[in-house]
Amino acid sequence: MTVLGGASRQALASIRVEFAKLTSKFSADAAEQLSNDLFLVLRTLTSSIALRRALTDNSRESKAKSDLVADLFAKQISETAITIVASGAKLRWSTPNEYADAIEQLAVEAAANAAAADGKLAEVSEQLFDFAQVLIANPELRQTLNSSNEEINRRVNLLNSVIKGVYNKYTNLLLNAVVTNLRGRNIDSTLSQFGKYVSQSESKVIAQVTSAVKLSATQIDKLANSLSKQIGKKIQLNVDVDPKVLGGLSVRLDDELIDGTV
Template sequence: MNGASREALVAARERLDALTDNTSVDAAELAGELAAVTALLDREVSLRRVLTDPAQAGEAKAELAARLLSGQVGGETVDLVSGMVRSRWSQSRDLVDAVEELANTADLTAAQRSGALDDVEDELFRFGRIVASSTALRAALTDRTATATAKGELLRSLLGGKANAVTERLIVRLVTAPRGRSLEGGLESLSKLAAARRDRMVAVVTSAVPLTDRQKQRLGAVLAKVYGRQMHLNLDVDPTVLGGISVRVGDELIDGSVASRLDEASRRLAG
């Protein structure tokens, strides 16, 4: 992507990250809905052209997207896609590519939450190696005369119960809707997305009240500086912490809550 599309994609990624910071959002369900929107936009050329028409006001395009999607997908997906069509896109197809990337990223977020992201990354790599070593399998998966249903059934017979559910969903979507990409190129893109996701450290932040956007930005920047890596914040609200926040990064706990300080004071008095 170039120019406006690249900027629009960066903004869309940030909105997705902000949305999935809320652990109550079902990332896997969000991924499925975004994949459905991808299929719709890929199929309906005139629609995606309208939604990316620079002559149309962004708000008008967002309202159109909301009318079309409301009742078909959840509110989070409607808001996310509406925000995307407000942006400018260099080409209409770039919007479809962006929605698809967000669908895959949401699925990888689901894997990350369950602690399975490393497994998914490894399984994507190993599946690529299997395809590369089997001419017959590659031919079956890329056969243009075979239906998407048949390819999906073949993949489920190969991966079902043997690979993580996220890995299976990602590969099935790639094979059944390649959108002009080679199988190898698609698998490489998925592997890069998984690697990028893994490189973001995850901080579980518990606070007595919801953090403001400014507080989240400042906390993320401070943690990124401390750990030397981009930080993903998983936010939780627990009134029992009384005040302040506690932050867990991996096995390390950074506890600045009032409750923890009271407990420490009580221990010192008792001693």
């Protein structure tokens, strides 16, 4: 499982807000294209540590980073993808690799958004799980797809010979991305990570709120909307009233705690 450092978690939250704004009205086809674009960027980042460092160097001016992104990718990917990648490069990341992790997550989420727009998101989640079972049942297939000794094109061709006509196009996109973006992981952990990102796209983020007093429906809606804008996802609030708290409130999102209690 990918666990981001503190600075990277904040950066990911920021870039996801930008991502949500840019893609809120995307069709399935547009979201699918964005996913392909971001996976192209991810492969380029993975192949060049110098590029990852250049785009996450905090001493480098934001314009220089944006210009670098445009110079490298303007003829290959959409303006939306350019904006997302450049916006991410302007933020502070704990490590260069975690910037690539974020691009990977957004690429998977774009594919999930495409599937959702086509009414096939739940199917994608089920099919990713099904392929994980296929790997378990076929150790030779798993070993070949996992092998760094096999050329990527050969692994991709083998994959597509197995999944042709079995899964929908969004699942096929993600499975091809798994095979071409192992990034030092094995296929099982990469597939599991992609599955987690898809699963997150299916549901709301649950925030645990502790308050000194009972919150009104208006206050709850206002807090949920504020948090949703910050992380770029819908929020479900579970609110507890703690009489030990003198004032304020705390919000826990996964492993991140925002404590404003007294």
